[in-house]
Amino acid sequence: MKTIGILTSGGDAPGMNAAIRAVVRSAIYYGCKVYGINRGYKGLIEEDLEEMNLSSVGDIIHRGGTILKSSRCEEFKTEEGRKVAVKVLKKYGIDCLVVIGGDGSFNGALKLTELGFPAIGLPGTIDNDLAYTDYTIGFDTTINTIIDAIGKIRDTSSSHERVNIIEVMGRHCGDLALYAGLAGGAETIIVPEINYNVDDVCNKLDTTKKRGKRHSIIILAEGVGNAQDLGKEIVARTNADLRVTILGHVQRGGSPTAFDRILASKMGVRAVELLLDGKAGRVVGTRANEIIDMDITEALSMTRDFDKETYEMAKILSI
Ligand code: F6P
Secondary structure: OOEEEEEEOOOOOOOHHHHHHHHHHHHHHOOOEEEEEOOHHHHHHOOOEEEEOHHHHOOOOOOOOOOOOOOOOOHHHOHHHHHHHHHHHHHOOOOEEEEEEOHHHHHHHHHHHHOOOOEEEEEEOOOOOOOOOOOOEOHHHHHHHHHHHHHHHHHHHHHHOOEEEEEEOOOOOOHHHHHHHHHOOOOEEEOOOOOOOHHHHHHHHHHHHHOOOOOEEEEEEOOOOOHHHHHHHHHHHHOOOEEEEEOHHHHHOOOOOHHHHHHHHHHHHHHHHHHHOOOOOEEEEEEOOEEEEEEHHHHHHOOOOOOHHHHHHHHHHOO
């Protein structure tokens, strides 16, 4: 019988609970024991863990956040810290670990694998910034949260004939801005992957105003810069009646969409199957609607191609 540890690490993402549920339930179904490690690598080092059973994961598939809690842990980045972590894992007889998180968390999983401890990564981040997978768990829910906000802001924006800048998360990745901007019908989308200039943004405001639009929504990815600064520049050039909304952490919460719950469930089961097959040092992802897994080193070395085609399309649709 294998004993599996599971933790969530880095920024939480809607759907992490569905992934935890899938790992715990499928592992128990296959006769394994599971330990839930609280507060990510920090909790592992501090020995904050407990055995999970079928009902530990009841009533959570629809909940945002993570029942295991999460953290960003500096100590685990040191060799000392990792040695303590491995000691704790051995003390509890844990044979392998499932890590749900983003690239920082995967780096931790890679380090454990290099120390000879088997680990598997599941992509849990709203940012969709992992190159090896088409989607990460949480991304779809966050897009839906953003488009809900865009809709509400547009109502007031058109009543007052204003320009609204909405700053969205995503770290260095523009995917949240791009896809939420497209789905929300934003007039302008600004992402870190594509250079922009303020004059073009202002010209666009002018053109859309001339053709009778009563509002203008600019979606700005946080990786580009500060929305307030951009707002000031636009006002200085156009004298527009402009408001700025920084959506912030509202984007990280909420009940996961069906897409994220299904993705998380499938990925969780694949992680357990891999561990039962004796495979480790791998990450689970999705490509062309299939669940895939690949070597963690290879996955981390890949660079993400920005979806320029969709970006150009969004531009055409917002003329
Ligand atoms: O990686 C997820 C994310 O929400 C990013 O989009 C954002 O830049 C960052 O985390 C915010 O981190 P924190 O919650 O630590 O402020």
